[in-house]
Amino acid sequence: MKPRFWQSWSIGTRMIFITMLPVVFLFASLIGYSWFSHRAQVAEELAERGRILARALAETSEYNVISGNLSDLRLTINGLVQSDKSIYRIDVMDTNHKPAISVASQFAVRAEPHFYEAPINKQVIWVNLFSDNGAPHVSGPSDTKPPTQPAEVVGWVRVTMSPTNMLAKQMRRFQIEVAMAALALAVSGALAWFLARSLTLPLRASIGALRKIRGGDYRSDLPVTTGGEIGELQESIAEMSLALDQSKQHLENKVDERTRDLVASRNEALKADADKRKLIQKVNSIVEDERKSIAIEIHDELNASLIAARLESQSILRLAGQAGEGAAIEQIKQKSQAITKLTLDLYASGRRLVRRLRPEVLDMLGLHGAVEEMMRHYGSDSGCRFDFHSEGDFSHLENELAISAYRIIQEALSNVIKHAIATHVQVSLTLSAAVLHIEVADNGAGFDVAGASAGIGIIGMRERVYALGGTIGFASDANGTVVAIALPLGAPSAVS
Secondary structure (H helix, E strand, C coil), rough: CCCCCCCCHHHHHHHHHHHHHHHHHHHHHHHHHHHHHHHHHHHHHHHHHHHHHHHHHHEEEHHHHCCCHHHHHHHHHHHHHHHHCCCEEEEEEEECCCCEEEECCCCCCCCCCCCCCEEEEEEEEECCCCCCCCCCEEEEECCCCECCCCEEEEEEEEECCCCCCCHHHHHHHHHHHHHHHHHHHHHHHHHHHHHHHHHHHHHHHHHHHHHHHHCCCCCCCCCCCHHHHHHHHHHHHHHHHHHHHHHHHHHHHHHHHHHHHHHHHHHHHHHHHHHHHHHHHHHHHHHHHHHHHHHHHHHHHHHHHHHHHHHHHHHHHHHHHHHCCHHHHHHHHHHHHHHHHHHHHHHHHHHHHHHHHHHHHHHHHHHHHHHHHHHHHHHHCCCCCEEEEEEECHHHHHHHHHHHHHHHHHHHHHHHHHCCCEEEEEEEEEEEEEEEEEEEEEEECCCCCCCCCCCCHHHHHHHHHHHHHCEEEEEEECCCEEEEEEECCCCCCCCC
16 A cells, blocks of 8 residues: 555645755765764774884884883883874783783773784894905995895784774864755755745635635635746636636526526425325225215115025025925025025125225224224234234324324235235324324335335325325335334315
């Protein structure tokens, strides 16, 4: 994942960063190089001086070491140590590296971890004072060098250097270099800040103008304060502000005109919707009246005829019993019994049809008892468990509202039985001061509320609810479905 911490930076910060990054890198590189070069210079100079001092002292100390005149050698070494503050210690040792003379500096603070040694050699040169014929040797050209004996080591000179004094000098130079580099860095930073500010101030003014335009103030006078791309941007914003203001005026005029048309259309739609609701309510009222009429006819005429047919069949059965025995008589008895059973079944079917067309229990027991009776009927036929919960007094509920609520619950339970594959259904009725709340919940398979097309049953429920000025909502998932309905008690009555 690529780091993008700079994305939240402002343009000014980015400009300063872009400008100062190479400057800071160059500053750090120069400071680092200067520091290490000064230290390397000190180390090289100390090494060279240490080797030179060790060799020089070894060459000049031969006579003093051989003759044992160490006091003069000490004075010489002491003067040398006092005059050169870069010397930490000088030791003159015998052939076994046992110190014979040790002189330490009073000015040096610390010593280098390594030292420089040189051997003190005893040189023996043979000089032949006679020529080959026995005559004394005279000066003259000679092609041969006198033989020398191998050097004999008679002692050692050890020089230990101290970098303190030289480091102090180099540190003063380094501090001067750092100060000059820091001054250059500060000047570069000030220049970068000035350049960034010359860029950010016009941009801030442009952003402020754009925010005003976004807030609806299109008359934003933005002066052109700089050149280049920023100046072109300011000029474009000013031109855009003027064009947007003109477009706004034109659009407001169109919006006002369109608003007047929409208000008129809305009023017509509201009027049409109100008429539609009244018509639906009237249709529902007519349907209920027709159902009531059909139920009365079935109850008063068909059931009465079925009762009369049953009584006649029973009379035939009694007469056949008085006529004696015979195959024909037995057949008459069987036919009479079949007619009696058929009339009883037809009578029961008529009673059920009457209850569906016009639930008598709604008139006798009210909405609460009618819903309980309906749930007992559905429970006995479907094998699903039904629970009923109610709150409030339903005895004073208007007849039309009670019938609509009954039909809505009937349709909801019918949908559950047909489609939900549920094992448990909960029905709740809550009557408040102004609203009748109905809730039907099941644990069935559910359905897609947004994607599924509404069936006739759901459409009928919605139309009944909307006709009464109520609301209906569906919530469904894999765990079941909940139908929530609210019906106002002051629902408008149907038009005549």
